[in-house]
Amino acid sequence: MPFPIRTDTAESASLFADLNLWTLTPMLPRIKICCISSIEEAQLAIRAGAAALGLVSEMPSGPGVISEAQIAEIVATVPPPIGTFLLTSRTSASDIIGQHTVCRTNTLQLCDEPDPGTYAALRTALPGVSLVQVLHINGEASIEEARRVAPHVDALLLDSGKPLAAVKTLGGTGQIHDWRISAKIVELSLAPVFLAGGLTAANVGEAIRVVRPFGIDLCSDVRTNGALDVVKLRHFMDSVAATE
Numbered sequence: 001m002p003f004p005i006r007t008d009t010a011e012s013a014s015l016f017a018d019l020n021l022w023t024l025t026p027m028l029p030r031i032k033i034c035c036i037s038s039i040e041e042a043q044l045a046i047r048a049g050a051a052a053l054g055l056v057s058e059m060p061s062g063p064g065v066i067s068e069a070q071i072a073e074i075v076a077t078v079p080p081p082i083g084t085f086l087l088t089s090r091t092s093a094s095d096i097i098g099q100h101t102v103c104r105t106n107t108l109q110l111c112d113e114p115d116p117g118t119y120a121a122l123r124t125a126l127p128g129v130s131l132v133q134v135l136h137i138n139g140e141a142s143i144e145e146a147r148r149v150a151p152h153v154d155a156l157l158l159d160s161g162k163p164l165a166a167v168k169t170l171g172g173t174g175q176i177h178d179w180r181i182s183a184k185i186v187e188l189s190l191a192p193v194f195l196a197g198g199l200t201a202a203n204v205g206e207a208i209r210v211v212r213p214f215g216i217d218l219c220s221d222v223r224t225n226g227a228l229d230v231v232k233l234r235h236f237m238d239s240v241a242a243t244e
Contacts, residue, residue: 035064052083
């Protein structure tokens, strides 16, 4: 039985606007470039064809963290068709709303499990802001977790973190998880699903064929010494475009 999908969202980020077309006619996945650290990186990613940008706020570990002020500065330069994702490790609605008040992204990427009632509170306080919940794939139990979460959000993002570790890793691991589980979630979910975790120009074609995600999310493979690399970025985009 497919997961249910939200139907009561007043307005969603334009990244999800053609969802009905995507479900009827599968297309190549949208590309989200994460760990954007400057206006220059944002513009480079957009010119290369990125549909969304990931902007990382304070995390317990992992790459790409920038200040909320920097995030707001970058977001102000991004044209409306592009998704701007605030990656947050906060779990309470009040803390997340406080971050969004500064950052003003069109999407919230919740990297940890939120406190009870958070989804509803965010919907009330931030109408029109899309919610994307990260699920860290650690076995078959993730399928049931996806079933539970999907009705409350606009999209799922499947990653390879360890949210129960002593020092949490909530993304940016560069590690692949079990794509068979991700494929099962995509098969069952009517909500769009992003795939993250260890994706490279060498393996993205296989990832797309196995999982068939709505979107691809990556950071490290398109960087050199931490900086977005135009050659690597174009190589990755070409690999996606060449996927049958």
